[in-house]
Amino acid sequence: MAATDSIKLAALTAAALALPGLAPEARADAPQRAVSLDTNFSRYEESAGRMRVDIYQSSMTIPLGDRFSIKANGVKDVVTGASPVAVGYGPSGYGPRSAGQSLIMSSASIYDVRDEVDIGVNYFLDDKTTLGLDLGRSSENDYTSDFFNIDGRIELNDKKTTLATGYGYASDKVWEMVDDNGEKVKSPGVGGAKYTHQGMLGVTQVLDKDSLAQLNLTYTHSEGFLSDPYKYALVYNYSNPYFPDFVRDSRPGHRDQFAVLLRYVRNFSALNAAALHADYRFYSDSFGIDAHTFELTWIQPIVYGVELRPRLRYYAQNSADFYQPVFEAPRADGNYSSDYRMAGFGAISGGIQLTNEVLGHLRVAGGVDFYQRRQDYGIAGGTGTSLDNYSFSMYSVSLNLKF
Amino acid sequence: MKNKPRWFAILALPAVAMLAGCADVQPWERGTLARPQMALEPDALDSALIKHTYSSKEAAAGGYGVGGGGCGCN
Numbered sequence: 001m002a003a004t005d006s007i008k009l010a011a012l013t014a015a016a017l018a019l020p021g022l023a024p025e026a027r028a029d030a031p032q033r034a035v036s037l038d039t040n041f042s043r044y045e046e047s048a049g050r051m052r053v054d055i056y057q058s059s060m061t062i063p064l065g066d067r068f069s070i071k072a073n074g075v076k077d078v079v080t081g082a083s084p085v086a087v088g089y090g091p092s093g094y095g096p097r098s099a100g101q102s103l104i105m106s107s108a109s110i111y112d113v114r115d116e117v118d119i120g121v122n123y124f125l126d127d128k129t130t131l132g133l134d135l136g137r138s139s140e141n142d143y144t145s146d147f148f149n150i151d152g153r154i155e156l157n158d159k160k161t162t163l164a165t166g167y168g169y170a171s172d173k174v175w176e177m178v179d180d181n182g183e184k185v186k187s188p189g190v191g192g193a194k195y196t197h198q199g200m201l202g203v204t205q206v207l208d209k210d211s212l213a214q215l216n217l218t219y220t221h222s223e224g225f226l227s228d229p230y231k232y233a234l235v236y237n238y239s240n241p242y243f244p245d246f247v248r249d250s251r252p253g254h255r256d257q258f259a260v261l262l263r264y265v266r267n268f269s270a271l272n273a274a275a276l277h278a279d280y281r282f283y284s285d286s287f288g289i290d291a292h293t294f295e296l297t298w299i300q301p302i303v304y305g306v307e308l309r310p311r312l313r314y315y316a317q318n319s320a321d322f323y324q325p326v327f328e329a330p331r332a333d334g335n336y337s338s339d340y341r342m343a344g345f346g347a348i349s350g351g352i353q354l355t356n357e358v359l360g361h362l363r364v365a366g367g368v369d370f371y372q373r374r375q376d377y378g379i380a381g382g383t384g385t386s387l388d389n390y391s392f393s394m395y396s397v398s399l400n401l402k403f
Numbered sequence: 404m405k406n407k408p409r410w411f412a413i414l415a416l417p418a419v420a421m422l423a424g425c426a427d428v429q430p431w432e433r434g435t436l437a438r439p440q441m442a443l444e445p446d447a448l449d450s451a452l453i454k455h456t457y458s459s460k461e462a463a464a465g466g467y468g469v470g471g472g473g474c475g476c477n
Binding site (some may be wrong): 369 | 435456457465473475
């Protein structure tokens with residue numbers, strides 16, 4: 001895209017959405033064997049009038065005899081707001097190279113709804129072995145995802161050790177919707193298909209009568225269209241240094257992601273059976289990004305089934321090999337991204353949840369979380385820009401019935 | 404994937420310690436471990452939501468499980 005098109009670029013309606021909705025996962029935790037119904041409403045809201053998402057979730061588990069249980073999940077996300085499109089120079093998105101950089105946002109008229117449904121079954125082979133299968137579909141006006149997961153877990157060593165494994169496959173399609181005289185139309189030739197394979201190995205170990213630990217390894221391989229159809233990068237060309245080009249976000253066609261998670265849970269009997277949850281995750285991928293995540297949660301039973309759950313999290317990543325806020329020269333491999341998620345940055349977040357269990361069957365909860373992302377919070381290095389600093393808050397209420 | 408050998412070594416140490424350092428816990432001593440607050444995911448719905456939110460705003464994902472569909476998160 002030529003620089004002269006940047007005004008048009010700034011006006012593009014980016015309908016790719018914030019969508020922090022639920023994605024069901026095959027987990028290393030034990031599946032439920034009781035009848036349960038969970039409902040949750042959450043509101044996700046970013047600073048400076050960016051994205052806002054209302055999330056409605058429901059989940060139901062029903063045992064079928066002694067050997068099976070089925071589970072169904074439903075999610076609806078209602079999304080409004082604006083999203084970053086590119087980094088440019090000057091208020092109009094481009095200009096003299098000495099001028100300050102600016103963040104180009106989509107128009108604030110984004111509106112989309114995402115619906116996701118999945119259904120799963122667990123088979124209890126015996127009192128030590130469980131197999132699971134889950135199928136689902138997620139759709140929005142510019143993205144569809146069809147997926148399935150299989151997982152298994154077995155308890156060994158007098159049930160002090162649990163081994164878990166899982167495999168997931170997703171077939172996704174993404175495209176761009178643009179505003180054509182007030183009507184949303186599909187942009188021809190932009191987007192494509194993406195295929196993802198995921199694998200997990202995990203071990204959970206009882207350490208003593210008050211503590212346990214878990215080690216999980218996950219590997220993900222993705223191939224296909226891995227770029228963001230709504231994002232652009234500003235690239236200077238030696239042949240015309242005063243008029244850079246906006247080029248579409250372009251990433252390698254395959255990605256390998258590796259994560260190691262260590263979790264530790266400890267009981268404190270002297271503090272009314274409070275529990276400490278401490279997690280550390282190391283992440284590395286073939287885009288050149290390494291990341292560290294530290295998370296602490298304290299679960300404090302108070303009285304009459306009331307619990308308080310404060311949590312604190314720190315995250316840091318370095319930038320992708322093909323990330324720059326603005327590219328001073330073309331890249332030989334043709335990969336460009338100024339997406340804030342590919343940048344080097346750090347984030348601090350924290351929240352608190354209050355829960356109340358009534359009569360052993362009903363649990364109500366309310367919580368709030370705050371997240372602050374800043375370029376200078378990072379410890380992992382790499383390139384970034386303070387233009388991408390932002391924060392979000394999330395409020396949620398939930399209700400759980402179990403029999 | 405920078406400095407991978409060093410990170411593998413760092414992460415392998417607690418894993419070995421975890422498996423080697425466990426005490427012999429008898430079944431009747433596991434009441435504490437069975438309490439809801441000791442579950443790895445005490446609130447699965449809340450946990451899935453917040454983790455998916457983070458993974459749509461950060462490059463890192465994975466570690467907690469596999470599966471689920473993608474989204475046009477932006």
